[in-house]
Amino acid sequence: MGGKKQTQDRRFRVLMLPWLAHGHLVPYLELANELHHRNFDIHFCSTPVLLSSVKTSSSFHYDKIHTVEINLPGGDFPELLNPSRHTTKDLPRHLILTLCKAFRMASPSFCHILDQIKPDLLIYDIFQPWATEAAASRKIPAVCYGITGAASMAFAHYLLRHRTTSGFPFSEICMRPHELKNLRKNYKNVDLDERIAILRAMELSTKVLLLNTSREIEGKYIDHLSAVLGKTTVPIGSLIRVQEKEKEKEKDVEMMKWLDGKQKHSTLYLSFGSEYYLSREEIQEIAKGLELISSANFIWVIRFPAGEETPLEEALPNGFLERVKGRGIIVEKWAPQTKILGHPSIGGFVMQCGWNSFLESIHFGVPIIAIPMHSEQFVSARMAVELGIATEVMRDDDGRLYGEDIAKAVKSVVEDKSGEEMRGKVREVNAQMKMKGKQGIDNTAALLSELCLSNNL
Template sequence: METDLSIEREGEDVMEKTMKKKEAVVLYPSPLIGHVISMVELGRLILSHRPSAAIHVLVSTAPSPAATAATADYISSVSASAGSSISFHHLPATTLPPTFSTMKSNLPTVALALELLRLDAPNVHSALESLSKHHLVLALVIDFFCASAVPVAKELGIPCHCFFTSGAGGLTHFLYLPYLHKNITKSFKDLDPDFIIDIPGTPLLVPSDLPNTVLDRGDRAYEIFLESSMNIQRADGAIVNTFEELQPLATRALVEGQCTPGGTTPPLYCIGPLISNHDAGDNNVDKGSLKWLDMQPSKSVVFLCFGSMGVFPKEQLKEMAIGLERSGQRFLWVVRNPPDQPDSDFDSLFPDRLLERTKGRGLMVHRWAPQVAVLNHGSVGGFVTHCGWNSVLESVCAGVPMIAWPLYAEQPLQRALMVKEMKIALSMNASRDGIVSAAEVEERVRELMDSEAGKSVREKTLAMKEAARAALSLGGSSRVALTRLVDSWIPAA
C-alpha cells in the first residue's frame, strides 16, 4: 500500500511539474529571409489564437554571408517589437564535412542551404530536448526545406507539422515527386520541351514549368527534395500559406490524397493568406516612391519589383527600360545594380536620356521600396513580379493583377499556376537566350493595363481579394483551419 501511495505521489509530482510548464510552439524555418518572414507571421497567427503559448524560432546556418545579414536584421526588428512572446535560438554553426569541401563552391545557394539543414538534425534534437525541460512543447512546425527534422520530432514524441510557404500547387508537385521519379526515368531537363507532366491538382505542365532545383535528377538538390517529400508524408500535418478559394483544385487533390500514390498525405490546413508588412514603423523607410505615387492617377502605374535576389544583367535592364518607355504607361521600377556594376553607376544602367524622357511618367527606385504599401496605393494598377509566393499573396490581398516573370527556384511553377489555374496574371516570356525583349515588355505591360485580357485578370484578382478577406474572417475557411490546427495540439484534459 505504501509503495502504491509513493508511486501515486510521484505521478502527481510529475503532473504538477508538467502543469507549471509554459506552452511552447517551436518553429524551424529555412534561414532564407523569405522563409523566415513567413514562419514568423505564422507564429504571430498562432499567438492570436493561443496567446498563452510562447513561440520559439530555431535559427540555423545561412548558406551565404548576405543571407545571414538579411536574416539578422529582420530578427533584430522582430525581437524589438514582439517582446518575450517570440524568441529566437541560434543553433550551433553547421559546416559541410571534408568530403564536401570541393563541392561547396559548386553548390547553388538552394542546394547548399538544403545540405546544411540536413546536417543540422542533431542540433535540432538538442534544442528540442533543452526547450522541453522548461516548456510543454505543443508542436514543432518545420519549413519544407527542413524535412530532415521529421524523424527527430517522431523520436522525441513531439507533433510535427510542415509549413509549406509556396502555395498548395507547389506542395502537390513536391509530394508527387517520388511518383514522377519512379515513372519518368530521364531528368526533366532532358525531356522533350512539349512533354506533358500531369500532376494532380495542377494544370498540365511542361518541363520548363518545373522548379529549376529539380530539373536534373543528378543534382544534390534533387536528391534532398526527393528525400524531403518522403519525410513530409510522415508529418502530422501540412500547413499551407494559401486559402482554399484561391487554389481549389490543388487543395482538393491534397485532401483526397491524390498526390501520394501508395503513400500517406498528412492532414491539410490552409491558413493563409499570411503577409507581412515588416517595414511598417521603420523610420528609415523610403517615402519617396509613395509621395510620387500620390501625384499619379488612380490605377495608372505599373509596379516592377523582383525581390531581394532579383538582379538582372545590364543587357536585360536596357531591354526593360526601352520596353517601358515605348509602352507609354506610367511605371515605378525597383532596380538593383548588376553584380559587376557599382551602385554609384546607377544612372548609367539605362539608355541615354531615358530618365529625362520618362520624367514624371516613370520613377526608378534604387534597390528597395515598401512593397506592401506600394501595392496598396490607389495609383498602382499592375505588378510585374518574380512570382515569389509572398509577393503573389501581397498582390492578391491588394487586388492588383500581375505579370509573371519568374527568375529561379519554384517560380516557373508559380507562373504556370498563376496564369493557367488562378488566372490572376499574364505571362512574360523570354527568348531562347533567356532575355526578355523590349517588344515583349512593351506588349505585356500594355496588355495588362489596356486590353480585355488585362481586364479579365484584374477582375479575377479583385474577386480573390474579397475571397481572401472572407477566408480570414470569423467563420472563414482559413480561420476554421487555424482553429482545427491549434486545437489538435492541446493535450486532452
C-alpha cells in the first residue's frame, strides 16, 4: 500500500516529442492533458512553427503544458532554411524525408533539452529512435507513443523486419497492385536510417508501447504486436477532442442549419485530412460519383497546396456547382468536423482513413466510405471493412479512381441494407468503448508512473 500511495502522491516530469505533423500533435496534446490530470507535469517539445499552432489549439492550456522549442539545423538543408518549413504542413511531399533527416540531426539540441529538463520519462514518436537513444544514455526511460492503430504498426513492423508483405499473419490486410508498386518505388528512395527508424522506435521503447487505439477496435492486432515486440502494447483508448462551444463563424452556423433541414442519415461528409491534397483527376471522379447518387446530400471539404490554390469552378466539372445546388455544399480548407459528424443527418464519412478522423467516425457512430490515399491508410481501411464498419472504394491496378466505383460504395452505405448494418456495428463498437470510460488512460498513467518510480529507486 505504501508504494502505491508514494506513486499517487508524486508528480513526474514528462518530456513529449511528437513528429512534426499536425495529425501527430493532436493526439499528443490530448494525451498530455490526460496525464496532467493524473500525476505528470508535461513539457511539450517541437519546432517554433508547430508550437505556434499548438498554442492556438483548444486542447492547449498554459497552466498544464510547458512548451520547449527545438530548432532544426539549417546549414545542411537549404530547402528547410525557412523555419516555416519545419513542419509537414504545406511541405512538398518530396521534402518529407529531408525533414526527417533534419530532425534526426537536431539530436545534439535535444540532448541539451534533456539535460536542462531532466525528465523522469520521455514519450517519443515513431520516427524518432534517436530520441530514445539520447534518453537511454542518460538512464531516462523512453516510451514510444504511436498515434496510428495497432494493425498499421504490426504491418509496418512485419514489412520492415522481413522486407516483404508476404506471410503477414492477417490475410485481411493485403496490398493492392498499385500499393505494392508505390511501396517498391518509395522504398528505393529511402536511405537505411529512415527505413528502419519505425522498426527501431518500436523495439527500443522501454517495456511498453503506447497506441492511440482501443481493444474493441483492434484486440487481435494489439495482442500480436505485444507478442512480436516482447513488450506490453497499451491501448490508451480513444482520446477524441470534441470542439468546445465557442462563437461560431457565420458560415458554420448556416451549414449546421442546412444540415438541420436534411433527413436522418441522408448526408455524406467528405474530407481527406489536413495534409493530403486530391489531384485534379481525383476531384473530378469524386464529383462524378456524387452526381451519380442523387439521393445523397453532401458536405465536401476541398484543400489545395499552398501556392496552388485553384478556383472551385475550375477544379470541379463544368456546371457541377449549379447541378448539385441544394443538396451539396463545398467547403474550402476547413470545416467543423466533429460538429458535422455529430449531426443526425450525417449517414457516412468519405475519408482517406487517417487515424484521427477514423477514430472520430467511430466516436460519432458514422460508417466509413474508405478511399485510402497513402502511407498506412490502406491498412486502416481494410481493418475497418473486416470490422464491419466500412466499405472501401475500389481502384484499378494503376490506382486510378472512377466515379462509378465511388457511387457504388456510397450507395451501399446510404441506400442499401448493408449501410444500416454498418451503422449498427459502428454504434456497437462505440458503445463498448464508452462503457470502459477512462480505463485505458488510467491504466496507461499507472504503468508510466511505475516505470518512472522504478527508474528512480
